[in-house]
Amino acid sequence: MYTTSRERIMGSYSPILFDSYLTVVVLLLIIGVSFGVNEEAQLSYDHYKFTCPRVETIVQREMLSIFLTDPTAPAAFLRLFFHDCQVQGCDASILLDGNDSTNKLSEMVSSRNFGIRNRETIGLIKSKLEFECPGKVSCADIIALAARESVSLSGPRIQIPLGRRDSTTYSSQQADADLPPQGITVDELIHIFDSKGMNLEESVAILGAHTLGVGHCQNIGSRLYDPQPGDQMDQKFEAFLRKICPGRIPLTNLCFAPNDGTPAIFDNQYYRDVLKGRGLFGIDSNISRDPRTAPIVRQFAVDQNHFFGVFSSAFVKLSSTNVLTNGEGQVRRQCNRINVDER
Numbered sequence: 152m153y154t155t156s157r158e159r160i161m162g163s164y165s166p167i168l169f170d171s172y173l174t175v176v177v178l179l180l181i182i183g184v185s186f187g188v189n190e191e192a193q194l195s196y197d198h199y200k201f202t203c204p205r206v207e208t209i210v211q212r213e214m215l216s217i218f219l220t221d222p223t224a225p226a227a228f229l230r231l232f233f234h235d236c237q238v239q240g241c242d243a244s245i246l247l248d249g250n251d252s253t254n255k256l257s258e259m260v261s262s263r264n265f266g267i268r269n270r271e272t273i274g275l276i277k278s279k280l281e282f283e284c285p286g287k288v289s290c291a292d293i294i295a296l297a298a299r300e301s302v303s304l305s306g307p308r309i310q311i312p313l314g315r316r317d318s319t320t321y322s323s324q325q326a327d328a329d330l331p332p333q334g335i336t337v338d339e340l341i342h343i344f345d346s347k348g349m350n351l352e353e354s355v356a357i358l359g360a361h362t363l364g365v366g367h368c369q370n371i372g373s374r375l376y377d378p379q380p381g382d383q384m385d386q387k388f389e390a391f392l393r394k395i396c397p398g399r400i401p402l403t404n405l406c407f408a409p410n411d412g413t414p415a416i417f418d419n420q421y422y423r424d425v426l427k428g429r430g431l432f433g434i435d436s437n438i439s440r441d442p443r444t445a446p447i448v449r450q451f452a453v454d455q456n457h458f459f460g461v462f463s464s465a466f467v468k469l470s471s472t473n474v475l476t477n478g479e480g481q482v483r484r485q486c487n488r489i490n491v492d493e494r
């Protein structure tokens with residue numbers, strides 16, 4: 152005689168016990184859903200299906216025209232996204248202007264946000280979207296979509312869930328506290344990304360964002376002229392950096408060096424470079440030497456497809472953790488200002 156799967160699971164439980172078991176399961180499910188156990192579930196892949204169905208096409212079109220005139224823009228948008236998500240979650244807090252009357256400072260005042268560019272461009276894309284579907288698309292979603300387009304220009308095309316809402320708060324002190332300096336340890340790196348649900352491999356992959364863009368001398372000088380024990384650089388690379396940044400404290404903010412050998416292309420060159428002692432920042436060098444992360448760096452260096460796959464899942468996690476959804480926050484009408492009538 153065969154048994155149904157229910158009988159196999161329930162064994163000899165009586166129907167009454169089964170019913171109360173079922174009630175408990177249903178109750179637990181209801182509690183789980185109402186307390187938002189799975190935060191990501193509140194974002195969705197068809198959030199704007201009825202309210203702004205062309206949002207992704209419009210952002211893509213606007214971004215492509217920006218990329219045509221500024222090949223450094225993809226790097227700027229990708230870092231803007233990280234610096235938004237790292238402080239209070241991806242809520243466009245980084246776009247808010249400070250308030251002179253209350254003396255509240257913008258997150259941009261934080262020295263960790265030095266070099267952040269293209270905040271106004273998000274506002275420009277927002278105004279196009281306000282024309283098409285007023286009051287619907289959050290600035291936080293636009294930042295995440297702009298970063299996705301920046302990666303997909305030469306790297307993987309990542310589908311991201313949408314429905315983030317914009318913050319009504321911002322804090323330059325929080326930015327100071329949460330944005331990591333260039334020389335963090337591998338332990339600190341793991342801690343930052345573990346809190347966003349990333350495993351070790353994803354934490355190493357998300358740092359692969361340093362395949363794009365540049366670093367300025369003010370973030371390179373301390374490593375060049377005051378190196379940590381064991382932090383060795385390729386000699387030619389070191390000489391190259393010393394030419395660009397001749398002193399520990401730069402005379403101007405204008406001098407910078409590329410993050411990898413191909414700073415306008417999203418590829419796995421970054422991992423090949425850090426293995427050769429050509430990582431720009433302390434943390435880039437640290438992941439190539441730590442026994443936990445070095446094998447992952449070596450694998451990404453030889454397998455770009457694998458890097459793209461792990462980067463994509465890390466990107467979705469970074470973009471979905473600790474976000475405002477549903478009735479929280481607001482959808483700003485202008486990205487640099489809170490809608491005061493809605494607070």
Ligand code: HEM
Binds near residue numbers: 268364434
């Ligand atoms: C968690 C450890 C990280 C540290 C310590 C770090 C540090 C830095 C520093 C110091 C710069 C140079 C800024 C300048 O001098 O102009 C930089 C640039 C950059 N970072 Fe990171 N970063 C980290 C993670 C990330 C992540 C997770 C992303 C993106 C997902 C990212 C994307 C970028 C990009 C694209 C640039 C180049 C920006 C440009 O060219 O305008 N970084 N990072």
Ligand SMILES: [Ca+2]
Binds near residue numbers: 234237238240244245
């Ligand atoms: Ca934020």
Ligand SMILES: [Ca+2]
Binds near residue numbers: 415416417418419421
């Ligand atoms: Ca590259």
